[in-house]
Amino acid sequence: MLERFQVLQHASIREGMNVLEIGCGAHALTTVPLAYLVGETGRVVAVDNSRWRFFEEITSVTGLKHRIIPLKLDARELPFPFRAFDLAVLVHGIRSLKSEETMIKVISEMLRVADRAFIAESLPIARNERQRAHLELYNLREDIFEALFGEKDDLHYPTIEELKELVEKAGGRVIESGTFEPGLPHYLAYIPREYVERIKDVKKRADLLKRWDAAYEKWKKGAKHPPVGYIIAEKI
Ligand SMILES: C[S@@+](CC[C@H](N)C(=O)[O-])C[C@H]1O[C@@H](n2cnc3c(N)ncnc32)[C@H](O)[C@@H]1O
Structure with a gap:
């Protein structure tokens, strides 16, 4: 949640804003800092198509639930x-959209219903051993999900150039972009070995077990967040 708070410092959020959040996820990691930043007169409409398990409990204990409208769609x-x-x-949601077609569709919907779209995602860049440890374990997730469920999830992180290309294909113009540490x-990124054994x-x-063992050896010594890329865009 601390990292999400940092990410949102780049989104030009002001008090009183009416914000739509796509792919809020079960833990409301971005939703809570968003609800904090829009203040008492702002609103966050939080959308997810499936994962809601802890959402109600987490948003309630923060005391910000009344600023949030959850929508399952x-x-x-x-x-x-x-x-x-x-x-x-x-x-941190583009990687869960499973295909380029869905990514483009979702971004074009964001650009249709809002003045501006803000997209942020971890980048496939490691500037030190600890970031490399995160990436190596994270990069197993796409293959593990596909082998277990026949469907990819947690796709490899996109580069900032790929993110910009997606925005442009969705009919958007990038008005600001950047990266931060x-x-x-x-x-x-941790995924239990027992999953791979199944x-x-x-x-x-x-x-995958061989790759998991090698990645875990590095990961258990400590893993750090890779650099994050962000884009602000508007509809052309
Ligand atoms: C990585 S997770 C949560 C990321 C969250 N924003 C955060 O900051 O931690 C991405 C979420 O996107 C949701 N999602 C995937 N495809 C979606 C779609 N087509 N419509 C709405 N939500 C979707 C998933 O259910 C998942 O909860």
Whole structure:
């Protein structure tokens, strides 16, 4: 949540804003700092199509729940007929959209319903051993999910150039972009070895177990957040 707070410092959020959040996730990691930053007169409409498990509990204990409107829906088709938000944000969520087609559709919906879109994602860059440890374990997730469920999730992080290309393909113009170093530990890439042991395909299992063991050796000595890239865009 601290890292999300840092990310949002680059989103030009002002008190009283009406913000749409895409892919808020079960832990409201971005939703809570967003609700804090928009102040008492602001609102956050938090959208997710599936993961809500701890959302209610977390937003309640922060005392900011009354500023948040949760909506369970698919962000490929937003139910807002006109521009209804000052800002639409997608923070650490592009990698969960599974395909380029969905990414473009979701970004074009964000640009349709909000004055501006803010997209932030970790970058596939390691400037030190600890960031490399995070990336090596994180980069196993795409293959592990595919081998287990036949569907990719947590796709490899995009470069800032790839993010810009997605925005342009979605009919947007990049008006600001940048990168920053969170300087924080990052342990959310962890995926238990037992998950990998459940892969049925013998060859894939052996290969992924070998890669998991090597990545885990580095990861357990400490993992750090890689640099984060962000983009502010508007509809052309
Ligand atoms: C990495 S997670 C949560 C990221 C969260 N914003 C954060 O800061 O931690 C991305 C979320 O996007 C959601 N998601 C994926 N595809 C979606 C779609 N088509 N519509 C709405 N939400 C979607 C997933 O259910 C997941 O909860």
